[in-house]
Amino acid sequence: MVMHYRSLVRSSAKSLQLFSCSRDCSSYVSRMRYLMRLKEDDEACRRALQSGNVLLYHKLAPLLRQQQKGIYQLKVLQATDVKGILGKLGKDEQLLNTSVLIGCSDGDIAQFSLDVGCLEKDAVEEMCGGVFTDLRKAFFLLEQPDTPLVTKGQALLRWHQTHAYCSASGEPTQSNQAGSQRVCLTNGATYYPQMAPVVIVLVSDGRRCLLARQSTFPQGMYSALAGFCDMGEVMEETLRREVAEEVGLEVESMQYSSSQHWPFPQSSFMVACHATISPDNAEINLNGAELEDARWFTLEEVEDALKRKPLPRSVKGEPTAFWVPPSYAIANKLIREWVNQQKKP
Numbered sequence: 001m002v003m004h005y006r007s008l009v010r011s012s013a014k015s016l017q018l019f020s021c022s023r024d025c026s027s028y029v030s031r032m033r034y035l036m037r038l039k040e041d042d043e044a045c046r047r048a049l050q051s052g053n054v055l056l057y058h059k060l061a062p063l064l065r066q067q068q069k070g071i072y073q074l075k076v077l078q079a080t081d082v083k084g085i086l087g088k089l090g091k092d093e094q095l096l097n098t099s100v101l102i103g104c105s106d107g108d109i110a111q112f113s114l115d116v117g118c119l120e121k122d123a124v125e126e127m128c129g130g131v132f133t134d135l136r137k138a139f140f141l142l143e144q145p146d147t148p149l150v151t152k153g154q155a156l157l158r159w160h161q162t163h164a165y166c167s168a169s170g171e172p173t174q175s176n177q178a179g180s181q182r183v184c185l186t187n188g189a190t191y192y193p194q195m196a197p198v199v200i201v202l203v204s205d206g207r208r209c210l211l212a213r214q215s216t217f218p219q220g221m222y223s224a225l226a227g228f229c230d231m232g233e234v235m236e237e238t239l240r241r242e243v244a245e246e247v248g249l250e251v252e253s254m255q256y257s258s259s260q261h262w263p264f265p266q267s268s269f270m271v272a273c274h275a276t277i278s279p280d281n282a283e284i285n286l287n288g289a290e291l292e293d294a295r296w297f298t299l300e301e302v303e304d305a306l307k308r309k310p311l312p313r314s315v316k317g318e319p320t321a322f323w324v325p326p327s328y329a330i331a332n333k334l335i336r337e338w339v340n341q342q343k344k345p
């Protein structure tokens with residue numbers, strides 16, 4: 001096995017790719033091992049925090065800074081900056097220790113998130129040169145690569161804010177330094193951050209795709225079908241059940257696409273799939289309790305919708321032309337994949 005690997009490394013351009021992959025992998029491995037250690041060793045994590053990067057949130061709204069007009073970035077602070085802000089506002093530096101570990105940068109710097117909801121919002125914004133922004137709005141303003149980190153930071157802070165007590169004893173729970181678990185102080189029960197598994201599926205009859213909307217969606221937006229997994233279900237069962245429940249159709253085949261962490265309304269683990277149904281049994285039987293509408297859309301209609309700008313939730317009034325979820329949502333990825341598939345010769 002080793003001989004085989006070495007002979008590959010010695011030969012040609014293909015082997016160069018393998019070699020660079022092995023280097024990347026090893027730095028990835030060392031970063032993951034480092035994060036693992038910080039989760040297990042409170043003292044090491046406290047030390048990492050002192051020289052770490054911190055993303056600030058105010059009541060779960062992340063701090064962004066405007067780089068140029070219309071271009072926003074996450075505002076990343078050093079732990080020493082945060083201490084300076086706390087000092088100027090006459091607050092205890094201990095607040096920094098409630099930061100939770102969310103990752104490690106390429107430069108091996110530990111990254112944390114901290115909610116400063118107990119501080120005066122305007123004062124912190126002024127000192128940092130940033131603005132606390134609702135997460136949904138932040139998704140529209142940030143570059144795509146920043147969104148997983150800012151989402152993770154918010155999700156972990158939210159989990160801590162809603163798991164301060166043990167559900168068995170009713171007594172307080174205490175977080176480890178990294179924030180990767182909470183333990184009940186009386187019965188020792190350990191709680192880990194959780195996500196609810198959801199299947200999201202783009203159904204096609206071979207020629208058209210099925211999109212639906214809930215009454216709570218912004219005006220004109222249609223998305224792929226989605227549903228939470230029931231206890232004990234496997235992904236394939238959830239997919240078949242949700243399609244049957246929501247639109248009364250029987251799935252014939254399915255294919256996994258990709259996954260996404262979704263923070264709204266709370267952490268979901270979205271598993272995205274494509275599914276097909278028979279064109280002979282394509283009549284929609286809508287479950288009106290869950291959905292306001294579901295329709296088949298042609299390739300041309302979907303391509304037009306992909307070009308339209310999303311409308312804010314606040315826009316009310318006359319129905320608008322149909323559009324689809326924005327690029328940060330995995331529904332958008334499924335829809336684009338379907339379009340590309342349809343255009344293949």
Ligand SMILES: NC(=O)C1=CN([C@@H]2O[C@H](COP(=O)(O)OP(=O)(O)OC[C@H]3O[C@@H](n4cnc5c(N)ncnc54)[C@H](OP(=O)(O)O)[C@@H]3O)[C@@H](O)[C@H]2O)C=CC1
Pocket residue numbers: 196198200223224225226227228260262264265266268270290325329330331332
């Ligand atoms: N990223 C993306 O592209 C997209 C993400 N989504 C997300 O997918 C998720 C699921 O979609 P949705 O169609 O609403 O799901 P469902 O079709 O499963 O319907 C939601 C209902 O399921 C019940 N439910 C069961 N388990 C849970 C749970 N763990 N958490 C919350 N509700 C639960 C609730 O009913 P009750 O209130 O009666 O108890 C809820 O109203 C949503 O969070 C949505 O935001 C959806 C589309 C696109």
Ligand SMILES: [Mg+2]
Pocket residue numbers: 225226227246290
């Ligand atoms: Mg649903």
